[in-house]
Structures are given as C-alpha cells and as structure tokens.
Amino acid sequence: MEQGRVPGTRTQEEQWMVEGKVFDIYAGFHSLPPNSQSAILEIRRENHVQYLTRGLLQLGPSFCVLDANRPWICYWILHSIAVLGESVDPNIEANTIDFLCRCQDPDGGYGGGPGQMPHLATTFAAVNALLTLGSFRALSSINRGKLHKFLLRMKDTSGGFRMHDGGEIDVRACYTAIAVASILNILDDPLVQNVGDYISSCQTYEGGISGEPGSEAHGGYTYCGLAAMVLINEVHRLDLPRLIDWVVFRQGMEGGFQGRTNKLVDGCYSFWQGGVAAIFQVLHPIICDQLGLPKEYGSHVDSESDYDSESSDADAHAEPLTGSCHFKEEGQDEFYCPSSIPSTGIDFIRSKRAMKPIFNSIHLQKYLLLCSQEEAGFRDKPGKSRDHYHTCYCLSGLSLCQYCWTEDTESPPLPRDVLGSYSNLLEEVHPLYNIVLDRYQEAHEFFSSA
Numbered sequence: 196m197e198q199g200r201v202p203g204t205r206t207q208e209e210q211w212m213v214e215g216k217v218f219d220i221y222a223g224f225h226s227l228p229p230n231s232q233s234a235i236l237e238i239r240r241e242n243h244v245q246y247l248t249r250g251l252l253q254l255g256p257s258f259c260v261l262d263a264n265r266p267w268i269c270y271w272i273l274h275s276i277a278v279l280g281e282s283v284d285p286n287i288e289a290n291t292i293d294f295l296c297r298c299q300d301p302d303g304g305y306g307g308g309p310g311q312m313p314h315l316a317t318t319f320a321a322v323n324a325l326l327t328l329g330s331f332r333a334l335s336s337i338n339r340g341k342l343h344k345f346l347l348r349m350k351d352t353s354g355g356f357r358m359h360d361g362g363e364i365d366v367r368a369c370y371t372a373i374a375v376a377s378i379l380n381i382l383d384d385p386l387v388q389n390v391g392d393y394i395s396s397c398q399t400y401e402g403g404i405s406g407e408p409g410s411e412a413h414g415g416y417t418y419c420g421l422a423a424m425v426l427i428n429e430v431h432r433l434d435l436p437r438l439i440d441w442v443v444f445r446q447g448m449e450g451g452f453q454g455r456t457n458k459l460v461d462g463c464y465s466f467w468q469g470g471v472a473a474i475f476q477v478l479h480p481i482i483c484d485q486l487g488l489p490k491e492y493g494s495h496v497d498s499e500s501d502y503d504s505e506s507s508d509a510d511a512h513a514e515p516l517t518g519s520c521h522f523k524e525e526g527q528d529e530f531y532c533p534s535s536i537p538s539t540g541i542d543f544i545r546s547k548r549a550m551k552p553i554f555n556s557i558h559l560q561k562y563l564l565l566c567s568q569e570e571a572g573f574r575d576k577p578g579k580s581r582d583h584y585h586t587c588y589c590l591s592g593l594s595l596c597q598y599c600w601t602e603d604t605e606s607p608p609l610p611r612d613v614l615g616s617y618s619n620l621l622e623e624v625h626p627l628y629n630i631v632l633d634r635y636q637e638a639h640e641f642f643s644s645a
C-alpha cells in the first residue's frame with residue numbers, strides 16, 4: 196500500500212481520470228450508431244506497424260535512451276508486430292540479430308546493450324526477440340551452453356535466482372530463468388531445485404504473489420510466479436482458489452485490470468493478469484481438486500454456453516468459480532497433483548482450456564480498444580502517452596481475450612468472442628512465454644533436436 200493513502204480512496208486526479216475520461220469515452224461510444232461503433236473498435240494495424248517499425252529503426256548505434264533496455268525494446272516491438280500478423284524487413288531482421296549477438300556476454304546471458312553485464316530480464320527479452328524472429332540464424336545465435344552456466348551462476352541457495360551478479364533475488368528472476376531454460380530445452384534439476392519453495396513463500400494473505408517474501412501481491416509477479424510454477428511442475432503447491440479470488444477482483448468497472456488492490460487499471464495488466472487467467476483455464480483438474488469439487492465444475496462441458504442470445508456482448512461473462520475450499524489435510528504437506536496438469540510449454544498448448552475464462556473478456560477488449568488504443572500504439576490509460584511496452588502488453592492481452600473461449604489451439608475463435616469486426620483477430624500467443632504460438636512451435640522443434 197502506498198504511504199499516506201486511505202484504503203479504498205482515490206486521489207482527485209485518479210477520480211477524474213477514471214470516472215471522467217474512461218466513462219465519458221464509453222458514453223460517447225454507446226451513443227453512436229452500430230457501424231460507427233465498429234469503425235471505432237477497429238485495430239489500427241497499419242498505423243501500429245508503422246509506429247513499431249520506426250521504433251526499431253531508431254534503435255541504431257547512436258540510440259542512448261533506455262540504453263540498458265535495448266533487448267526489451269527489440270522484444271516489445273518484434274512481438275507486437277508478430278501479434279499483428281506482420282513480419283519485419285530482412286535488413287531489419289539481420290541488424291537486430293547482429294545487435295543482440297553483441298549484447299550476448301562471452302560467459303553467457305545478455306546485457307542491456309553491447310558490453311553491459313548480463314542480466315536475467317534482458318536475457319529473457321533477447322531470447323524471446325530471437326525466437327520471435329525465428330530464422331535459423333536467430334535461433335542458432337544463442338549460446339545455450341554458456342547461457343546454462345549463467346543461469347546456474349544466478350541461482351541462490353534459497354532456491355530463488357538473482358537478476359544479475361550481486362543483484363536482487365525475486366520472483367521475476369525465478370520466472371525469467373525458468374522460462375528461458377524451458378524454452379531453450381536446458382532446464383534441469385540444479386536449476387529447478389527449491390525454486391518452488393521460494394515462489395510459494397511469496398504467495399500473500401490476499402492470494403496473489405509478491406516479488407519477494409513479505410511484500411505486496413502484484414499482477415506482474417503473480418504472472419511470473421504462476422507461470423514458473425507450471426513450468427517446474429509444482430503449481431499444486433500454490434493455493435489456487437485464493438489466487439483465483441485475488442485475480443478476479445483485479446478487473447475494474449472500466450474493464451481493464453489493475454496490478455494490485457486499490458490501484459488504477461492499466462492496459463499492460465491485460466497481459467499480466469489476463470495471462471494468469473489464461474493459465475488457470477488449463478489448470479482445471481487441480482483447481483477442482485483443491486476446491487473439493489467434481490472435475491466438470493465450471494468447465495466448458497458443464498454448461499452449453501455462457502452466452503444467451505439476448506445478452507449484449509459486454510454482458511458475456513464467465514460463471515464465477517466458487518465453492519468451499521479444500522485446504523491441505525492435516526499431516527499432508529502438499530496439495531495433490533493430478534497427473535493431467537501440463538508441465539512443459541508444449542504440453543500446455545496441447546491441453547484443453549477446460550475451464551471457462553474467469554474474467555470478462557469482452558469488457559477487457561473494450562477497455563483496450565477504446566481507452567488504451569491510440570491512432571498508433573497503445574497506452575496505459577487515457578491521459579498517458581503510448582509506448583512500446585504498453586503496445587506489446589495491450590496487444591498480447593487482446594490476443595488472450597480473443598482466444599480464451601476456444602477449447603484448444605486448433606479451433607479459431609468465434610466472431611462473438613472478438614470485439615469489433617472479425618478482421619480484428621490477432622495471432623495467438625503462448626500464455627507461459629508470451630511468444631506468438633507458431634514461433635514458439637518452430638523454436639520448440641529446433642531446440643528439441645539441437
């Protein structure tokens with residue numbers, strides 16, 4: 196909680212921002228005729244691609260803004276372009292690979308720029324950027340042996356990871372280390388050992404996950420903690436019903452998600468919190484087990500449809516998953532782990548989304564398209580400026596919303612699940628890594644045989 200803030204209150208500026216801007220935007224939108232509404236809801240693909248491509252071109256040698264974040268900028272931009280279904284010019288691709296190669300440390304891992312010390316966050320960003328480019332040159336440029344050594348060097352005796360030599364230990368570091376190792380097929384016991392202890396110790400009384408033990412639950416860290424626990428096959432050690440309770444209350448009246456209790460909604464949490472919700476859809480058997488409910492409860496097979504023909508798109512909603520929680524039995528150290536829980540990235544996308552979404556996916560799309568989308572690029576909220584970080588995570592969140600009602604990756608979303616015209620449909624992303632699914636699959640094949 197922020198210093199000096201009375202719980203449940205907003206500053207005057209926040210009040211104006213939320214109740215003024217966002218709801219005025221919705222009121223204006225609802226008073227328009229249907230064909231004008233659909234034009235306003237359109238994803239401005241060409242403008243976004245132009246804005247993103249310009250950003251990549253500016254990332255040349257003379258670029259010094261956010262100098263320690265350049266692999267991140269590459270990832271945010273390349274991933275956004277990929278989610279929009281576009282590709283980059285071969286020259287830009289070659290230059291980006293060369294640049295990222297120069298960020299690779301001779302002892303493994305990637306720094307924020309050439310010659311900078313390797314860092315787990317920029318390593319994650321560089322690897323995701325290269326996998327998104329996807330060519331043989333991009334994939335084979337990653338020195339996996341050295342990277343494994345770097346990850347081991349970042350491992351702490353607590354089980355957690357440090358962001359860099361002598362750096363902070365937190366859940367972000369655990370996720371970035373585990374995600375990179377998993378996607379590059381170098382995840383082994385020494386890396387996994389006790390990391391589940393560290394992440395479990397960060398689940399707070401609210402149900403979400405904090406950055407380090409004793410801190411406040413936050414969407415960014417909750418995503419990192421949950422995704423990492425899935426990838427190490429220890430998700431059953433978290434109290435999932437409490438985590439669900441926490442995340443469902445993070446979606447605000449505006450449709451967007453907030454990162455933590457009593458804070459404002461922000462477009463980027465569409466991915467961090469939306470990603471948590473997307474991961475939950477595949478954890479259905481274990482959630483039912485922890486709740487003491489039958490396996491069919493809240494699943495797609497449990498009811499015909501959540502839509503009735505009378506309801507408006509914004510009324511489409513998921514049935515809340517409630518029930519008395521079946522906590523650990525006396526003398527039992529852990530929740531039981533059903534064998535049907537996917538524990539690798541590839542199993543995850545081959546699993547059914549057995550559970551219906553636990554958030555209002557149409558209302559979130561409305562927030563993203565009407566409040567976060569600018570003429571080109573996306574922003575946190577009205578009154579803020581666009582940037583590549585928000586463009587990346589707003590588009591990723593939009594994609595999660597569009598695909599969350601399909602049961603598997605083979606079936607395309609129905610038109611009713613895509614707000615606006617169906618031409619708004621984006622590429623599907625892998626919820627555990629935030630990489631476009633096709634690029635993930637190609638990388639998985641490449642690194643399985645490497």
Ligand SMILES: CC(C)=CCC/C(C)=C/CC/C(C)=C/COP(=O)(O)OP(=O)(O)O
Nearest residue numbers: 316367413415416419454455458459461467
């Ligand atoms: C993969 C990876 C590196 C993930 C990072 C995850 C992530 C976004 C963590 C958020 C960290 C944090 C406490 C932000 C609060 O900022 P704030 O106080 O400005 O925002 P708020 O008011 O919305 O909480």
Ligand SMILES: [Zn+2]
Nearest residue numbers: 461462463575
């Ligand atoms: Zn944000």
